[in-house]
Structure formats: C-alpha cells, structure tokens
Amino acid sequence: MLKLQLLGSPQISLNNELVDLRSAKAKALLYYLALNRRAHSRLAMAGLLWPDRTDAEARANLRQAVHRIHQHIPRCLATTRDTLQLNPGLDVFVDALRFAEEIQMALGKPDDAEIQERLRRTISLYQGDFLSGVFVDGAEEFEDWALSKREHLHGLAFESLRRLTQAALAHERVFEGIHYAQQLVNLAPWNEDSHSYLIQLLAMNGQVQAALAQFEQCRLLLRDHLADEPGQRLTELVADIRRGIEFEQKSVAIAKTGGSSADVGQLGQPKSSTTQKQNTPRHNLPSPLSSFVGRQHELADLARILRQQDMRLVSLIGPGGVGKSRLAVQVGRALRPHFKDGVWFIDLLPVGEDVTLEQAVASALSIHETAQGTLVDLLSLHLVDKEMLLLFDNCEHIIDSAGLVAMKLLQAAPRLKILATSREPIRIDGERCVSVAPLALPNEKHTHTTQALLAYESVDLFVQRAAAHTPSFVADGRNAAMIAQICRQLDGIPLAIELVAARIRSLSFNQMMAWLERDSGAHFRLAKQGQRNAHPRHQTLYNLIEWSYQLLQPQERKLFARLAVFGDSWSLAAVQNICGDGPDTDAPDYHTQVTTFHSQESTFDLLANLVDKSLVVAMQIGDEVRYHLLETIHAFALDKLAISGEETYMRDRHLAYYLQFSQAWSSLRQGISHEAWQSVWLAELGNIRAALSWSLTTGAAKSGLQLALNTGRFWFRQGFHRESTNWFQRLLALPTAQEDKSLRLAALSTTGFTNWWILGDYVTAQAQQREALALAHELGDVTQIGKTLNNLGGAALRMGKNEEAIAYLEQSLTLFSHNANRIDRAWSLILLGEALLAETQSQAAQTRFAEAVQLLRASTNRSLLAYPIRRLGQIALLRQETDLAGGYLRESLELNLAVGEVEGRVACVAAYAVLFLQSGATSQATLLCAAVSAALAANRSQLSGYDAQQYAWLCGHLRSADASFAETWNEGLKMSLDSAGELIADWAQRMA
CATH class of the missing domain: 3.40.50.300 (P-loop containing nucleotide triphosphate hydrolases)
Incomplete structure (x- = not known):
C-alpha cells in the first residue's frame, strides 16, 4: 500500500516503509498526480515543473523523475508515450484527499452527534499545513497550485475546529473544548475569536491564571502583527474573569x-462579604502571594x-x-x-x-x-x-x-x-x-496534546509560576513538551519547579533543557536564586536538601552518599551487600566477588532512618520493599559521594554485585514464572545500566561484556534490541575487549544476531559475524562456527540473497548433524525453512519447519518452539487449510503468551487476521490488522521476513474488501494485544 502524508511535513511510505525519492521534482510530480487523479500530458507536467527549460530538456527531466518514482515505488504510475497518471489500480491513501472529502461532506450537513464524531475523527488527519516546508525551486505554477490547496485545506481545518469548539462549549465539555480551542489558536493565532474560545474554556475549568495569560498573548499578537487591540466582547469577558477570582x-x-x-467551578460569589467576615473564625494563617x-x-x-x-x-x-x-x-x-x-x-x-x-x-x-x-x-x-x-x-x-x-x-x-x-x-x-507525593507528571512514553499536558499538576504549576514572573509567557505547542520534560527532570517537586520556573526570565527553554540534561547537579544551580522573604533553607533547593542532610548522624550521611551509586531503585539485599561496611574495606577485589558484609543489620537500621526522614522513598512492589532516591535528591547525593572520595570504590562494588546478580538470574530457568523472572530484571534494569556505564568509564570490558551477555536474554524478551546492540557496540570498541577472545566471540555472535534478526542492519551484522567466524575457527569452536554460519545465512536471506543463504545454512546443518544440541540444529532447520519459503518451495519449507518442531518439543525452549509452529500455520493458510492453520496458530500464540514474547504474539495475531479473512470474518480481520499496527507502533518494532510480506498483502486486501475499513481500522487501533487475544478466543469458541 502506498501512503502519502501531505498534511504537515510530507512523508511517503510503501507497505509501512518510508520511501525517500531524493529528488524534490520527483516528489512534487508524485504529489500533484496523487491529488489530480486523471491522465496528464507529459508536456504539461514537464512545463509545470521545468518551465524555464526547453521542451526537450523538460521532457528529459520528466523521464528521469518518472524513472526515479518507478525505482522506489514499482507500478506506481501508469504511463503512455504522451500521458502519465497515478496507477488507477494502485492501493493508495492520501491524507489530504481523505481529509478534504470527509470535512466537506460533514460541513455540508446539520451539526448533529454523527457529524461531530466524523469531524473529530477526521481533524486528526490535519497534522499541519499542506506540503509544509516544501518549496520547489523554479516551479512557480506548481507553487501557486500548492498555495491554493494549502489555503483551501487550512480553511476547512479552521471551520472544523471552530464547530468542534463551539459544540464543546455549548455542551460544557470543557476538556474537549480546550483541546480543540488550543488547536484553533495554533492554526489561526491572529483570529480573536480563537483566543476568546480558549480563554472562556480555561476560565470554566478553573485555570484562571492560564486564561489571563492567554489574553495577554492575544493582546500582544494583535498589537505586534495587526496594530490592533482586542475587541470589546473579549475585553469584557476577561474583566468578568478577573472579578471572579476567589x-x-x-x-x-x-x-x-x-x-x-x-x-x-459551579460556585458563585458569597451573598454578603459582611456576613462572611462575621462568621469566619480567627486564624493566623500566612497568606501566600501566589495561587x-x-x-x-x-x-x-x-x-x-x-x-x-x-x-x-x-x-x-x-x-x-x-x-x-x-x-x-x-x-x-x-x-x-x-x-x-x-x-x-x-x-x-x-x-x-x-x-x-x-x-x-x-x-x-x-x-x-x-x-x-x-x-x-x-x-x-x-x-x-x-x-x-x-x-x-x-x-x-x-x-x-x-x-x-x-x-x-x-x-x-x-x-x-x-x-x-x-x-x-x-x-x-x-x-x-x-x-505527600510530588505533583503528577505526564508519562514520557506517551504522546500528549498541549492541553492534556496542562492538565497535569506539575506542568500547570510551572506555567502559572512562569506567567507570574513573565506575564507574556504562555504554554503552547512549541514549549509544552519541554515544560513537561523539565518537570520530569525535577521529579514534580513543587519547590524545584517554582524556583526553575522563575528562571524563565533569563533562560530560554532550550538553554534550560540543555543545562538540565547535561548535568544532574544543574537542578541546584538553576534554582540558586530564592525569594528574599523565604527562610534561608528555602532560598535554594540545594540549601534545602543540605539542611536536611546536616541533620543526619554521621553514619546516616555516609550511607546516604553511598546510595547515589544506584541507578534506580534497589532491594534491601543490594544495599546491604554494596553499601555496608565489611571487616576489610580495602582489600577485596569487587570485580570478581561480592562479600557478604557483617553489618547488614546496622545497614538496615540506617536505611530505615533515611526512609523515616524522607530522604529515601520506600515502595511496596509485590512481596518486596524497594527503595529509591528522588532524582533531585539523587543528584545531591552524587555530589556528596564525589566529595567523600569513595565513588570509584562504591561503583566497583556496585558493578561486582550486579555482575553476580545477572549471572544468577540469567541461568535461572526452573521454579519461577516468566512474569516473576521478568519483574526482577525490570526492577534492576536501572542498576544494570549504571553498572554497564561504569564498566565503559573504567574500560572494564570483561566485566561489561559478561554483564551484557548475562542480560541479553532479558533484553531480547523485552524487545530492548537497540539498547542491547548499543551497549555491545560500545563495549566491543574498548581496547581491553580484545583480551578475552571467547568472550568477544560470544558478544559478536549475540549482537550480530540481533542486528540481522530484529533490527535489519544486515551490513553491520555481516561484519560482526565474519569477525566471529574467524575467531571461532581460531578457537576451534565448532558450535560457534555453526551458529555464525546460521547468522550469516539469516542476514543473506533478509537481503534477498536466497541462494547464498541456503549455502550457509546447509553448511551449518551439516555441522550440527553431529551435534547433540537440539536448539542449534533447530535454528539451522528454521532458517533453511525460511529460505526455502522465500523461494516459494513451501513443501520443502514445511518439512524443515516440522523437523524443527520435533526437535524443540523434546527441549525446554518454548519461546523458539512457537516460531516454526507459526510458520506451519501460515503454510497451511497458503493451502486454505483453515482448521489445520487454526490449531498451529493457537498453539503458537499460547506459547508466546506463556513466555512473554511480544513480537511473536504480534506476528500470531497478524496470521490470525488472515485466517479470519479466509473464514469470511472480514471486519474482525480488519480489527486484528489494526491492533497489530498499534502494537508495532507502541513497541517501536516491525514485522520481518514472511510475516511482513503476509501482513502487507493483508492490509492492502482488507482496504478493498472491507466496506467500513476506515471506521473498523480506527476501532482496532484502540485494541490491546490482550483484547485481540480475547477476540480470537471468542471467535475460536464460536467456530468449534
């Protein structure tokens, strides 16, 4: 499927892969043909884009542009000797066309609930002006056409947002109204009515200071750009809001x-200020100067x-x-x-x-x-x-x-x-x-609208305090995300946010962000100027925490500084083993062992004291209590650790402990569920990262590579693939990484596999595997030779070099025929099956996959077993054997669910969508197809190999086969993998 996103910064994608035509004129030609679906003379198109050239030169340039489009998007254009057009049979989606069609239809009908919903659904397509940022040099006629389209679509977007805002205001749907009014202001910043809607809605929501700040922004915009002032109606509205503050x-x-x-927000003014005063009891409460x-x-x-x-x-x-x-x-x-x-x-x-x-x-x-x-x-x-x-x-x-x-x-x-x-x-x-917890923070893993960010208390506090210091300040789409990030950096601590917001007068957001991200200690330096009427310990955030620190006993201070070594939360066992004082604190080599310290009881007591004094936060997670420092306090503790002279010593101990921890938990297979195993690793991930970082700092490649290898299974299960390869790449680049050849070989093999299997970086993978193959031959390691041949075969397969892949894989299969390791032989069979399937030899592929299943059923590797079973199901789908396919896919999905293999679950759901389609359940197939798309986006991953090929075909087929595709697809995008699983289970039960 070809997808053209022309609203905002343009993007071209084919089957969910971005396409770069690398030619402004070729792109312009494709954009024009996509919006004008008819045959155009070649001469007209040449004149449109190359008006300053001779006819012969222009037509030659046009032929090059057409050739470039065909190179990147096969069968995209239908051409004759004299004409060209977008291929009428091409499955193509153009957001600008869909937007215009839907909005024009909606605006031409009465404004009822159904039309409102259509407007809500469609306005999300408008991600910016048509062909934003595009300028085609020397093509004035094209530029005039683009400008006309841009203005037309801009007008449709404005009218849609105006109607949505008015409807929300009329029905007192305040949050919805603020959301659309903010978009309206961003779209038309010099339109006074846009600001009026937003100001009224903010005031209705109790955000009085934000409403007043919005009015100030409106006033300045009108004055600076239109030499005008706000009208009487808006001025009276703001006066009413100011009188209503209470x-x-x-x-x-x-x-x-x-x-x-x-x-x-529903309260009115008191009936009598005199009565209020007489009935109010006495008090001496301070009257804050801010809200x-x-x-x-x-x-x-x-x-x-x-x-x-x-x-x-x-x-x-x-x-x-x-x-x-x-x-x-x-x-x-x-x-x-x-x-x-x-x-x-x-x-x-x-x-x-x-x-x-x-x-x-x-x-x-x-x-x-x-x-x-x-x-x-x-x-x-x-x-x-x-x-x-x-x-x-x-x-x-x-x-x-x-x-x-x-x-x-x-x-x-x-x-x-x-x-x-x-x-x-x-x-x-x-x-x-x-x-009393810090203020609520927006989740950095989710995308939020500006208004959604302002609903968070931490962001609202920053905005109100910044506006108090700089009346012209206003939160908008340009700075809201940065404000949220600053609040996250400051842990939502109100005092920190207030002190940093005050610096809006002297620092830009970019400067503030750069400072905070560059140095964790900047939390304190940014906030160095306090208010003159504050108590001395409130004049700076640093002094506030210093004041708390000075109240500690000497042993509490020592432990507090040592806690800075943790990268995230920690367990009681970790703090006792890392931070406790052993009988000999100088001698142990903490790269090779972890000492059990004799002062565990006293360490626990000191930690409990720090929790009681709110310098350490204790959290109940399942059956375990874990501890952590808020980021601002952690930065302070890091300063104290550096001053103590113990930083190197403590970080060495930290690395040694987590090396031992990872060794123990990476080999643990029996007696624990996958969920429990996973939760242990997730809890310690921040500490593993800190330990790996320290190994890089000190050049301790052996410890770092071993820790990375121990963590590899967890990274792979969780889908942390880029993080995994990044750590391996940096560790392998250390000079000391050449010392242990066996360790280097294992690291190259592991990260090389991830690069070709998951990330699609085949060039890097081949280089890594060739180095690994040379090392394996040097060490005489037959098993590693076979594994490396598997990886080279897999990379060749993904690059479309099927014959080369089959040659590598048959070599590895020969090696593993004498090897008792079922897993290694199964991998050779699976990859060989993939290569044969790519060569359309489905019967031979089925034989190899079936052999792999037989081997793996006799092993404990349920995660790998799910893979060839899924392929057997997909081969059955090729033959329309739906009952057989359903059995294989059900088993594969259950296995992936049991071991927490997210990407395997996604691929199974995609295969089930094909099964639904073959069974006549077209709408349900579309739901699953959309759920797969949402899951891939959420996990920042993509399907590969035969899974990707099958999914691309499925999406294209459903668009033409499902009459309500768009509506069903949007519904499916809201489905989780769990919901998709429930849909599959319900369908299977009905079919039984």
Whole structure:
C-alpha cells in the first residue's frame, strides 16, 4: 500500500516503509498526480515543473523523475508515450484527499452527534499545513497550485475546529473544548475569536491564571502583527474573569463537600462579604502571594479525615520541597469554618537552642508565660475547652519534643486537633500519617496534546509560576513538551519547579533543557536564586536538601552518599551487600566477588532512618520493599559521594554485585514464572545500566561484556534490541575487549544476531559475524562456527540473497548433524525453512519447519518452539487449510503468551487476521490488522521476513474488501494485544 502524508511535513511510505525519492521534482510530480487523479500530458507536467527549460530538456527531466518514482515505488504510475497518471489500480491513501472529502461532506450537513464524531475523527488527519516546508525551486505554477490547496485545506481545518469548539462549549465539555480551542489558536493565532474560545474554556475549568495569560498573548499578537487591540466582547469577558477570582472560596467549598476541583467551578460569589467576615473564625494563617495549584484530591481527603471526630493528629510526611507546608496551610484555610476557636499556624523552624516548641505555640496563640507552672501546663489550661486546629509546621528537627508536646496538649484538650508536617512520623499513639507525593507528571512514553499536558499538576504549576514572573509567557505547542520534560527532570517537586520556573526570565527553554540534561547537579544551580522573604533553607533547593542532610548522624550521611551509586531503585539485599561496611574495606577485589558484609543489620537500621526522614522513598512492589532516591535528591547525593572520595570504590562494588546478580538470574530457568523472572530484571534494569556505564568509564570490558551477555536474554524478551546492540557496540570498541577472545566471540555472535534478526542492519551484522567466524575457527569452536554460519545465512536471506543463504545454512546443518544440541540444529532447520519459503518451495519449507518442531518439543525452549509452529500455520493458510492453520496458530500464540514474547504474539495475531479473512470474518480481520499496527507502533518494532510480506498483502486486501475499513481500522487501533487475544478466543469458541 502506498501512503502519502501531505498534511504537515510530507512523508511517503510503501507497505509501512518510508520511501525517500531524493529528488524534490520527483516528489512534487508524485504529489500533484496523487491529488489530480486523471491522465496528464507529459508536456504539461514537464512545463509545470521545468518551465524555464526547453521542451526537450523538460521532457528529459520528466523521464528521469518518472524513472526515479518507478525505482522506489514499482507500478506506481501508469504511463503512455504522451500521458502519465497515478496507477488507477494502485492501493493508495492520501491524507489530504481523505481529509478534504470527509470535512466537506460533514460541513455540508446539520451539526448533529454523527457529524461531530466524523469531524473529530477526521481533524486528526490535519497534522499541519499542506506540503509544509516544501518549496520547489523554479516551479512557480506548481507553487501557486500548492498555495491554493494549502489555503483551501487550512480553511476547512479552521471551520472544523471552530464547530468542534463551539459544540464543546455549548455542551460544557470543557476538556474537549480546550483541546480543540488550543488547536484553533495554533492554526489561526491572529483570529480573536480563537483566543476568546480558549480563554472562556480555561476560565470554566478553573485555570484562571492560564486564561489571563492567554489574553495577554492575544493582546500582544494583535498589537505586534495587526496594530490592533482586542475587541470589546473579549475585553469584557476577561474583566468578568478577573472579578471572579476567589481561591479561598474554592478551598472552603472543596473541604465542605469533599468534592474535586470540577465542583468548584459551579460556585458563585458569597451573598454578603459582611456576613462572611462575621462568621469566619480567627486564624493566623500566612497568606501566600501566589495561587495554590493542584492537590485537589489530597485537599478533599485531608479535610474529610480531619472532620472525623476521633482523628486528633494527622502528619503530612514527605521530602523537603514537596509542598507539605503549603498543603497544610490550604487545608487549614479550608477548615476554618469547622473550628470555632480558629486555626493556628506554628512555624517550628526557629525552634532550637534559643526557642522552645512550647514558646512557639504560646507566641502563636498570644499566651504569655507566668510564674505558675510550666508553659506546657499553661497551654493545656488555655486549650482545655477549645475547638481548635493547630498546624505544627516542620517538625523533623525537633521530632522528639514535637511528639511530647503534641501528646500532652491532645490529652488536655479533647476538641483540639493537630495537623503536622514533617519528613518523618512523630510516632505517638493515634497519629495518622499521610504521605505527600510530588505533583503528577505526564508519562514520557506517551504522546500528549498541549492541553492534556496542562492538565497535569506539575506542568500547570510551572506555567502559572512562569506567567507570574513573565506575564507574556504562555504554554503552547512549541514549549509544552519541554515544560513537561523539565518537570520530569525535577521529579514534580513543587519547590524545584517554582524556583526553575522563575528562571524563565533569563533562560530560554532550550538553554534550560540543555543545562538540565547535561548535568544532574544543574537542578541546584538553576534554582540558586530564592525569594528574599523565604527562610534561608528555602532560598535554594540545594540549601534545602543540605539542611536536611546536616541533620543526619554521621553514619546516616555516609550511607546516604553511598546510595547515589544506584541507578534506580534497589532491594534491601543490594544495599546491604554494596553499601555496608565489611571487616576489610580495602582489600577485596569487587570485580570478581561480592562479600557478604557483617553489618547488614546496622545497614538496615540506617536505611530505615533515611526512609523515616524522607530522604529515601520506600515502595511496596509485590512481596518486596524497594527503595529509591528522588532524582533531585539523587543528584545531591552524587555530589556528596564525589566529595567523600569513595565513588570509584562504591561503583566497583556496585558493578561486582550486579555482575553476580545477572549471572544468577540469567541461568535461572526452573521454579519461577516468566512474569516473576521478568519483574526482577525490570526492577534492576536501572542498576544494570549504571553498572554497564561504569564498566565503559573504567574500560572494564570483561566485566561489561559478561554483564551484557548475562542480560541479553532479558533484553531480547523485552524487545530492548537497540539498547542491547548499543551497549555491545560500545563495549566491543574498548581496547581491553580484545583480551578475552571467547568472550568477544560470544558478544559478536549475540549482537550480530540481533542486528540481522530484529533490527535489519544486515551490513553491520555481516561484519560482526565474519569477525566471529574467524575467531571461532581460531578457537576451534565448532558450535560457534555453526551458529555464525546460521547468522550469516539469516542476514543473506533478509537481503534477498536466497541462494547464498541456503549455502550457509546447509553448511551449518551439516555441522550440527553431529551435534547433540537440539536448539542449534533447530535454528539451522528454521532458517533453511525460511529460505526455502522465500523461494516459494513451501513443501520443502514445511518439512524443515516440522523437523524443527520435533526437535524443540523434546527441549525446554518454548519461546523458539512457537516460531516454526507459526510458520506451519501460515503454510497451511497458503493451502486454505483453515482448521489445520487454526490449531498451529493457537498453539503458537499460547506459547508466546506463556513466555512473554511480544513480537511473536504480534506476528500470531497478524496470521490470525488472515485466517479470519479466509473464514469470511472480514471486519474482525480488519480489527486484528489494526491492533497489530498499534502494537508495532507502541513497541517501536516491525514485522520481518514472511510475516511482513503476509501482513502487507493483508492490509492492502482488507482496504478493498472491507466496506467500513476506515471506521473498523480506527476501532482496532484502540485494541490491546490482550483484547485481540480475547477476540480470537471468542471467535475460536464460536467456530468449534
């Protein structure tokens, strides 16, 4: 199937493979013919593209362009001596044609639900202006045609988005409306109505600051580009929004109803400001100069918890900078109506040698010390009948006295409640601990629209704070993804985000991104300028964590710095073996052994202390507790590790431990499910990467190559193929990688296989396998000679050199005929079967695949067994033997599912689609075909060999055979592999 994507930056693809014609004029010719489906005279086309040449020269150039198109896209054009056109029988999709047809039909009908859905579905095709970035030099007539098309399609897109936005606004579908309004603004930035829609929708969603920032952007655009100002209607709308700002009312409403931020947008203004003032209890809560962003669910949950009669002490626990204090103040503000004697904020930062906690509480409550009794007694007497909420902020540095005073006050005053913030629990009876996590972050593995990114609290906070510092700032399609990445780099920690957002005045996004990505320590340097009215430990993020660090005991500091060696989360066993102090900390060679340290118990205690103090995060994953450092804190710990002088020593120990770990788990086959085995590797992947990186840094090729080989099975099962070959390539390039020839041979064979089998890099694969073959002959390793011949045969097969492939593979089969290893012989049979199938010798291929199945059934390699069974099913499909094919495909799919072989599952689903088609279930075949496309895109992989050939034929056939192909295909794109499996199972049950 030929696919032309002309909306946005043009792309040409044939059977899902990108095609580059390498000629601007050849591309222009193909674009023009694709949009004008009729025969055109050669003379007219020559004049269109080469108007400044003679007729003879222009026609000669045209012949070259036609030849180039035929070279890359066979049978693309239908030509005669005098005319040419796009082949009428060609299966071709042109997004611009489909877009125009669908939109024009929809816009010509009444605006009902069906038309709205058609518009939603079709507008996604518009990825940018027609032939964006294309300029064909010297072809003015072509450029005029392209400009006309561009303007026409742009107008259709604008009208479609306008109608979608208006419909969403009319039906109060706010998120949908924001999504389309943002696209409308991007499409027509100087259209005032576009901005008006977006501003109104943002305000409806409670994003007041974003709405005001959008208005400012609109005003500047109109002034700078049109020398105009916003009209009266938009100006009045913004004035209404400014009058409606009431953050405090929003918080109170959430606390009363236990609702979410969506509920708040329905509130009106208070009936009487005088009544409000008379009924509001006293308080001393600080009034922040900036708005409170996000945390609406936490706010509602905390309000609900503190309204419970028996809940007396609630502690907000989390690392420094995560927003505990701000959340506590907001909760207190929301709960003021529920405590008739007020809500009182007690800042415990000044408490220390000169000020006691009791004095801080007394000062906040305006209670003066007397000579009678202790100050705690005086406080208890004052609070005995009070219905009051005290906010104890920053308890961690006086945790013992905070617990003692809280317990005495709560015992004395039955209607008193305390909300505390701390890095660790206060640990007295009745305490309810609530963890405060960083703000929500968008997943970097998924693609998000600009508006979808703005819905994340971390991104919203950055945008609001940046707009506060630079009023003209606005988040749009140009910077939203970078904002999301910055927030991810900062772990969603509010203090970090606020300090970095303030730098929007002096750094561009590109500079900020480059700095953050270049140096993890930049988290601190970017945030070096704090606010003058902040406590010293809040003036920089670095100082904040330094302050926490200085509160640790010496042994806790030592362990904290050592934890920086971990690349990701770690297990208790890992920290005990790597970070504990053994009896002899200088002598052991940690490249060859891992010592079991005698201080495991004390290491556990120190780690538990760091968890309690919120410097380390503990997570329950299945039956195991794992630990990790937030990235910002990890960067700080790295600085401390470097200063300690232990970095090389600790990284050597880390590498040694994970070399031993990988050896043990790579050979583990029995007594554990694939899912459990996989989860262990996934949990440790960050540490394996860190260990491999260290082996590269130190030139430890032997350790690095062995670790990579041990990890190879996991990488292959998970589809981490490019990562695998990248590590091998870099390790093999080390000078020390020449020392161990057996290890080098194994590494070349492994990565060479991945290069031809999965990645299609046949040239690199052949070079690697030829070096491996020479080493195997030098070492006299018959098994490796056979494996290398298999790999050379496989690469030749993929390059279309079938006869060369068969020669290599018959050599390897001869070698393995005397070898007891079933797996090696099975591989020779499988690859030889592939070569024979490519030569259309299906009967001979079936014999080889059947032999391979017989060998593998006697082995434990279920993953490989699935492959030749699938081929037997596909050969049965060639002969229309659907019952036989169904049996083979079902077994192959079940085997792939059992061992977690994702690519094998995808190939089986594609083969099942052919089976569905042969059985008359055309729509279901289209669903499966689309599900395969979605799975390949999600895994960034592609089918190869016979699977790819069969799938390409299937997609082309279904487009012509399925009357509702487009609609069914879009439905299938939403299906997961699990859903596809359920569809197959249901169909098989009905057919039984």
